[in-house]
Amino acid sequence: MYCSKIAGTGSYVPEGILTNADLEKLVETSDEWIRTRTGVVERHVCREDETTSVLAFEAALKAMEAARVGPLDLDLILVATITPDMFFPSTACLLQERLGATNAAAFDILAACSGFIYGLAITDAFLRSGAYRTILLIGAETLSKIVDWQDRNTCVLFGDAAGAAILQKTAGESRILSTHLYSDGSKGSQLMMPGGGSRYPISLKTIEQNLHRIKMESGNEVFKLAIRAIEEAAITALKYNGFDVSDVDLFIAHQANARIIHAVAQRLSLPIEKAFVNIDRYGNTSAASIPLALDEVVRQGRVQRGDLILLCAFGGGLTWGSALIRW
Numbered sequence: 001m002y003c004s005k006i007a008g009t010g011s012y013v014p015e016g017i018l019t020n021a022d023l024e025k026l027v028e029t030s031d032e033w034i035r036t037r038t039g040v041v042e043r044h045v046c047r048e049d050e051t052t053s054v055l056a057f058e059a060a061l062k063a064m065e066a067a068r069v070g071p072l073d074l075d076l077i078l079v080a081t082i083t084p085d086m087f088f089p090s091t092a093c094l095l096q097e098r099l100g101a102t103n104a105a106a107f108d109i110l111a112a113c114s115g116f117i118y119g120l121a122i123t124d125a126f127l128r129s130g131a132y133r134t135i136l137l138i139g140a141e142t143l144s145k146i147v148d149w150q151d152r153n154t155c156v157l158f159g160d161a162a163g164a165a166i167l168q169k170t171a172g173e174s175r176i177l178s179t180h181l182y183s184d185g186s187k188g189s190q191l192m193m194p195g196g197g198s199r200y201p202i203s204l205k206t207i208e209q210n211l212h213r214i215k216m217e218s219g220n221e222v223f224k225l226a227i228r229a230i231e232e233a234a235i236t237a238l239k240y241n242g243f244d245v246s247d248v249d250l251f252i253a254h255q256a257n258a259r260i261i262h263a264v265a266q267r268l269s270l271p272i273e274k275a276f277v278n279i280d281r282y283g284n285t286s287a288a289s290i291p292l293a294l295d296e297v298v299r300q301g302r303v304q305r306g307d308l309i310l311l312c313a314f315g316g317g318l319t320w321g322s323a324l325i326r327w
Contacts, residue, residue: 039258113315163291
């Protein structure tokens, strides 16, 4: 039986930086308010001419270099994003053309902040089946383009980034042990962008109503839901594989809010030093969050062969999930 492993990682953030001090000039907020409630200090934002596929391309190059594979080695390209360059063709197809990966199939995944975990589940299934040997998985977002800069409850949260991973078929011990996916569409209105689809097609009316921007019904409700969901997904992954929390070497949660990460670690009785946090420098980058963090810990030398890594995410949909990896 084949398994799948992460053979290389990469990430990219745009050069532009928006600090909390900058946001104080845009909306009624303060650096102290943002730090204490979210943990965000600054976030990277795209130029007007930078798109999701541009960020994805840069992250892909780094991941491919780390895995020592070329464009023609890729069998499949998956891009997890809620900010595609356009509805169609998919951002994955645009990326395929730019990379010159002519042997690869390509499609997008829409699972909001859980997109990379959903992508891991898909790639793991394809590789375990033997259908493919090498897959490029990317989480990429340009959230600054859909943020409502007049809504202080949401505009302080988000940033732009891309994270990538090359996954390959393996029979070795370094592998994805399991993935676990969940959703609850009944709570979809908690976090959404209503406009632009077939329900509210783009029109002067939808633009006037600001429906093409991120909407969050209740930050406190999302906060509570995220803590419970991430905790349950983490416990499920560990129990499924016969491990305890004490066996975890590194915990990487979606970087939505520093308080969520700390709360989950406390509820799991996981030492906080095992939980990686970089939201202070990037904000919430949705589907890019986990692969960006994973690439950082890899390049910092914080993970060693044999380490047990627990990944968890929660996002719009609502969607959430977990993945347990033996590095």
